Amino acid sequence: MKKIFVTGGAGYIGSHVVRDLGKKGYDVLIYDNLSTGHEWAVLSGRLVKGDLADKSFLDEVIKDFKPDAVMHFAALIQVEESVREPLKYFRNNTANAMNLLEVMLENRIKNFIFSSTAAVYGIPDKLPVNEDVPMNPTNPYGESKAMVEQMLSDLSNASDFNYIALRYFNVAGADSQGRIGQAYKESTHLITRALKTAKGELPKLLIFGADYMTSDGTCIRDYIHVDDLSVAHILTLDYLSDNGKSRVFNCGYGHGYSVREVVQAAKKVTGIDFRTEETGRRDGDSPALLADSSRLKAELNWKPKHDDLGYIIKTAWEWEKKLDTILNKCTGDK
Numbered sequence: 001m002k003k004i005f006v007t008g009g010a011g012y013i014g015s016h017v018v019r020d021l022g023k024k025g026y027d028v029l030i031y032d033n034l035s036t037g038h039e040w041a042v043l044s045g046r047l048v049k050g051d052l053a054d055k056s057f058l059d060e061v062i063k064d065f066k067p068d069a070v071m072h073f074a075a076l077i078q079v080e081e082s083v084r085e086p087l088k089y090f091r092n093n094t095a096n097a098m099n100l101l102e103v104m105l106e107n108r109i110k111n112f113i114f115s116s117t118a119a120v121y122g123i124p125d126k127l128p129v130n131e132d133v134p135m136n137p138t139n140p141y142g143e144s145k146a147m148v149e150q151m152l153s154d155l156s157n158a159s160d161f162n163y164i165a166l167r168y169f170n171v172a173g174a175d176s177q178g179r180i181g182q183a184y185k186e187s188t189h190l191i192t193r194a195l196k197t198a199k200g201e202l203p204k205l206l207i208f209g210a211d212y213m214t215s216d217g218t219c220i221r222d223y224i225h226v227d228d229l230s231v232a233h234i235l236t237l238d239y240l241s242d243n244g245k246s247r248v249f250n251c252g253y254g255h256g257y258s259v260r261e262v263v264q265a266a267k268k269v270t271g272i273d274f275r276t277e278e279t280g281r282r283d284g285d286s287p288a289l290l291a292d293s294s295r296l297k298a299e300l301n302w303k304p305k306h307d308d309l310g311y312i313i314k315t316a317w318e319w320e321k322k323l324d325t326i327l328n329k330c331t332g333d334k
């Protein structure tokens with residue numbers, strides 16, 4: 001497989017994978033509506049500005065490029081927003097994925113790599129959770145992704161279509177050379193918000209819920225460095241090229257940190273004792289999510305290199321400190 005079509009390749013995770021696809025010599029075409037992505041984040045390949053809702057344009061671009069595989073990153077990702085505006089999530093994440101799959105089938109493209117999420121598990125009985133645990137999402141974001149996984153499974157059973165669903169746990173950190181990282185207009189993720197508070201961009205960091213049945217009462221998450229996640233994507237291409245069959249893989253390190261532990265680590269990395277305030281629980285949050293990624297390690301030989309919260313936060317902090325300059329420069333260029 002040589003030619004890879006990447007939706008959402010100008011976004012946070014997509015741009016790191018595009019960087020690595022470029023390094024490996026793949027011919028990459030990025031399809032992104034730039035709603036949350038940025039042109040400057042595309043470090044290799046060619047960017048086409050397009051929306052997955054525009055099926056005829058999508059078809060035109062795919063017909064012309066003739067990819068061997070599709071990687072689908074483009075999606076909305078905010079749990080809280082999905083609780084408030086569920087249809088937005090079913091439209092963007094579920095219906096648009098269906099458009100993409102239909103166009104792929106019409107053009108006989110049979111390899112698909114899907115950005116799924118730990119949110120499909122909801123509140124698992126046992127942690128770390130493995131891929132055999134049935135999906136049971138507790139918010140529309142997780143539901144919108146679980147529905148796509150269901151479509152993929154049915155499609156794969158019905159034809160010679162092959163897919164890999166990568167269930168991301170909490171992705172964080174940035175490119176070690178500081179070229180790309182998270183750059184959302186409005187950040188909701190814990191590490192980014194903690195760093196924006198350290199920078200003085202936010203007055204205080206709200207801690208959503210301190211009454212969970214966890215070690216210190218705050219939610220626990222499995223934070224994975226975006227570069228380790230990117231490597232998992234490259235490995236899936238090798239696997240599919242070797243005629244690997246459809247598979248679902250968790251992507252996480254198998255252990256986690258509470259919100260308070262992340263706050264402490266962020267204070268240590270930045271050297272700034274920023275303000276925090278405990279507040280009520282956030283709708284749709286699971287108390288704890290930890291990945292059992294032994295399948296990914298055993299079957300794709302995934303060897304994570306950055307399982308270190310300090311390193312994750314450090315790369316995110318280096319990125320965060322230069323983000324304003326990058327964004328101002330880009331606005332100035334226009």
Ligand code: UFG
Nearest residue numbers: 077117118119169170188189190193206207208219282289
């Ligand atoms: N949190 C705070 N304050 C904040 C932001 C977050 O206390 O300002 C808490 C949240 O309540 C949660 C934890 O920090 O308990 C992590 O929250 P994030 O928003 O960083 O991440 P989520 O766990 O909600 O969701 C992320 C991705 C999803 C993915 C999920 C899998 O956004 O796409 O991880 O665990 F599905």
